[in-house]
Amino acid sequence: MTEKKNDCVFSKVSRQHRPSVHFTPPTGFMNDPNGLVFDGAQYHLYYQHNPSAAYSADICWGHATSTDLLSWKDQPIALPNTVDGQAFSGCALLDHENSSGLFANCHGTNLVALYTRSLPTRQSQYLAISHNNGQSFEEYPGNPVLDIDNPNFRDPQVIYHAPSRKWVMVIAEVEKHRIGFYGSTDLIHWTHLSHFGPAGLPTVNYECPNLVQVRDESGDLRWVLFVSINPGSPMGGSVTQYFIGDFDGAVFTPSDGILRLFDFAKDSYAMQVYSNLPAGEAVTLAWMGNWQYCQELPTQDWRGAMSLPRDLSIRQDPNGYPRLVQKPRGVEKLRRALSCEHAVYLPKDTHRTVSLPKGKAIEVVIRLTADEPRQTETTQTGFQSNRFELAFANDEGEKLSVGYDLSSTQIWLDRSKLRGFDHPFFTGRFAAPINTAFYDNARSLDLHLFLDGCAFEVYANEHLETGTALVYPEKPLDMLRLSTEGLGFTIDSLETYTLDKTMRRDTL
Missing domain, CATH: 2.115.10.20 (Glycosyl hydrolase domain; family 43)
Known part of the structure; x- marks a missing residue:
């Protein structure tokens, strides 16, 4: 039994x-x-x-x-x-x-x-x-x-x-x-x-x-x-x-x-x-x-x-x-639009949550621009964090996040707050530098994300940086949370899609 x-x-x-x-x-x-x-x-x-x-x-x-x-x-x-x-x-x-x-x-x-x-x-x-x-x-x-x-x-x-x-x-x-x-x-x-x-x-x-x-x-x-x-x-x-x-x-x-x-x-x-x-x-x-x-x-x-x-x-x-x-390659033909937004402003130290359908492959395409940092702003430690985070999350406190740290011009991928798999070598956090010279504005960034079951892919900086990670939440991630810390960010564009197969997988 x-x-x-x-x-x-x-x-x-x-x-x-x-x-x-x-x-x-x-x-x-x-x-x-x-x-x-x-x-x-x-x-x-x-x-x-x-x-x-x-x-x-x-x-x-x-x-x-x-x-x-x-x-x-x-x-x-x-x-x-x-x-x-x-x-x-x-x-x-x-x-x-x-x-x-x-x-x-x-x-x-x-x-x-x-x-x-x-x-x-x-x-x-x-x-x-x-x-x-x-x-x-x-x-x-x-x-x-x-x-x-x-x-x-x-x-x-x-x-x-x-x-x-x-x-x-x-x-x-x-x-x-x-x-x-x-x-x-x-x-x-x-x-x-x-x-x-x-x-x-x-x-x-x-x-x-x-x-x-x-x-x-x-x-x-x-x-x-x-x-x-x-x-x-x-x-x-x-x-x-x-x-x-x-x-x-x-x-x-x-x-x-x-x-x-x-x-x-x-x-x-x-x-x-x-x-x-x-x-x-x-x-x-x-x-x-x-x-x-x-x-x-x-x-x-x-x-x-x-x-x-x-x-x-x-x-x-x-x-x-x-x-x-x-x-x-070719994912556009599988898209079913969930939302499309432009020029949405998120003030500093705020967050916003959007519901996601369960059991679907999700694609997110986002371009954002940070406010100009103010040199006079400090914290008790003397350093002001200037960050944007996009997280796939659930009500159980699990989250899978990708973020941008303006101060160091780096992005991160963090799967450490998922509880479905634990292993000594299953490293939780990864980072990559972003060279903003590609953009008209040095405070801009683009991210292209795919979450599909255990498969998570991150593309950034005009697809120059690629992060590929297996992810195992204990419960489905059915929310998208956008957060700012230290300064505001303008979401120049945000597109979310589900990805649906054009034909059934045929198993012999």
Whole structure:
């Protein structure tokens, strides 16, 4: 009887926290996105998956398809766990010209997967092809196609480099803290080209590299190398860092020595960019999770979520350094307006509460401008706080807040006042600096927020700063509270929406 009771509790918790727009597995455990490819008609999402239990074991490739990256249809397992090892991370691509010689037709969909087969003492790279548009794969009989006799050699990602007329693989030599580059003309025979690293943060493991071209604000294409690390994040656990530079078909050379992080919070990892998109179009998904606690989350019949799809571009920040811009893709079509306000003034030390519908994904878009601080105003401590806070809250005293501190020009994300999950590494607070040189008024700020079950995403400063966090309130957050401290703020615009799927998720 006790077991049944607990199962009911787990199911209720799982239902409350399951997102409606962010992708989650039907059951079991999910981590890295794999094989992100657009076949010309639909987007494929493969992912690291244990369908039998909500923890990492017996990993295979789960699979879902979508025509808009937001409404997903679950598909059967694409790559199973076999006696040769678990099906770890990798990529999928279209071999348009049948350079591998493995397809009957010279031209066609010709979908290829390259991925890691993992055994306790060995990781090697396998190739498989699909004859049914990615629903299942047939392994190449000559596997492995790349093996350096190493237990930590994984996560291949492959692009076609047109100037040198070859396929290029980037792959993690995990414990050596470097990325290997390999070349091939047929996807089967690979030659070592170069190494990159160690670079960036000192860490334990390198994982899940991605080499892509991203368009900058002048229209030029820039090479970006993403490297996920675990553990070693400044926030604790896992994080993705990236390098902007040049690639000549063999060697990646960063343009500067600046360390750049993909996210300022704690739950974005192993991002991957879709292949077979038009030149310069870079669309990414990332796993919302952190290896410090991902196998202990309170949703015990499923664990794992993907971020919203994001369009990537590059722009110079106010200091003149190139940075990634991450912008949510396609959400406008899901919007159902709740409210829209302009030029609303909130005097200092006031707050305002707005009701939110329960069980809905919520989007908030806000732009605000602070009053001019008065130098004469002080408190007993001699310092005047000048802050704005936007909080998702409930009557139980729980709140999830994002705020702006004008004095230090920083934003914060605070999940510490939620009571649905407690863990030593489940850090509560995160912050990012805001360079106000983007704005006509140095006291202005824009925020773009999504709350969808356990998934919370923050975009700020014209989408230059991105914070991704898992959130677990004990009770639903059904209020939006706007508060000021120390000075007044004008809400130049405030738009709130629910996000509703355009079609039902179809589970097989």
